Amino acid sequence: MELLVTTIQSPPCEIEELAQEIAKKLQVPLIPRDRYSITALKNNYQVENIIVITKNGPIVHTIGGEYFFHLNMAELRIENLKNGKNDHMIAAMSLSAGMSVLDCTLGLATDAVVASFTVGQTGKVIGIEASPILAFVASYGLQHFTHEKEDVNQALRRIQVKSKHCHDVLINLPDNSFDVVFFDPMFRQPIYSSSNLKPLRYLADNSPIAESTFAEACRVARKRVVIKEALHNNEFDRLGITAIYGGKYSSIQYGVIKVEN
Ligand SMILES: C[S@@+](CC[C@H](N)C(=O)[O-])C[C@H]1O[C@@H](n2cnc3c(N)ncnc32)[C@H](O)[C@@H]1O
Known part of the structure; x- marks a missing residue:
């Protein structure tokens, strides 16, 4: 498995719903965040990338750092x-x-x-x-x-x-x-x-x-x-x-x- 979707800890309903929608769209597993750190999830599920749904939108945790939308230049x-x-x-x-x-x-x-x-x-x-x-x-x-x-x-x-x-x-x-x-x-x-x-x-x-x-x-x-x-x-x-x-x-x-x- 290369990718999974999770949320911030203690997510409100709208973030949980968005995470479900995204996991379905990308056809990847949705894993409840509970109290796990991102590193622990990466180790437990042997994935390289994790999409975390946050209040500011999705953040992809890669081995090269965090990737998220911004206006750049x-x-x-x-x-x-x-x-x-x-x-x-x-x-x-x-x-x-x-x-x-x-x-x-x-x-x-x-x-x-x-x-x-x-x-x-x-x-x-x-x-x-x-x-x-x-x-x-x-x-x-x-x-x-x-x-x-x-x-x-x-x-x-x-x-x-x-x-x-x-x-x-x-x-x-x-x-x-x-x-x-x-x-x-x-x-x-x-x-x-x-x-x-x-x-x-x-x-x-x-x-x-x-x-x-x-x-x-x-x-x-x-x-x-x-x-x-x-x-x-x-x-x-x-x-x-x-x-x-x-x-x-x-x-x-x-x-x-x-x-x-
Ligand atoms: C250097 S980045 C582009 C940056 C972009 N111009 C910007 O302003 O943010 C190249 C992107 O093209 C995508 N890409 C490479 N080959 C592609 C292809 N054949 N079809 C569609 N996307 C491709 C890559 O996945 C990568 O996201």
Whole structure:
């Protein structure tokens, strides 16, 4: 067994009900917390990961630390956009109000939130996540996390989440059905400075984007396919990408395929 669901100690009814719902959805055992510590539950049930349902939503205890929904850099990036500053991802996507984005690697949904804020109410962002645990945490957080600014909350609520491998979604989509198709796969070499994302590595699909998946993305995109990668990666060469966006001193780059005529 890899995963179980439990609650905080002495949970109120609504937390017990949510835990039941989540255990059913993820098809994993629900274990009463009683007075056990998380370490004791891990040892007793021989699991690597435990989802604890708390008053602030689900927290996944992994061997790499605790994973839970938060805005990460989205808040600062949105603030910068409001102040007229450049965002490298938005520039690489050439994204504006009313456009549609298919985020094929949703993760914590930071990039999707910035995209959703940019495309606004008339646009559309769908996020696909291969790991059912990560899809659940993102989907719950996007629906329940509350920020002091209502436009940020609205950007979160508009994102639709699909718990699937992106190849299976792409092959069923018509040609030219999203303005932008975006990938941010797990970097081949992790950037250790982003330590708040360390637990994600233990839950994520760490495989590279298959060439056949990338070809499907080029068929589905109306304007651009964008892939985020670490500096000096070999992925752009492998996928035949030559247009590179990003900051001069940034450790992250955006490879872009323009598919519009
Ligand atoms: C680096 S994270 C993405 C972070 C995200 N851009 C954000 O802003 O939070 C990569 C995510 O993509 C997921 N993933 C990797 N390959 C995938 C695939 N083929 N289909 C769907 N999700 C995938 C991983 O499980 C992981 O959660």
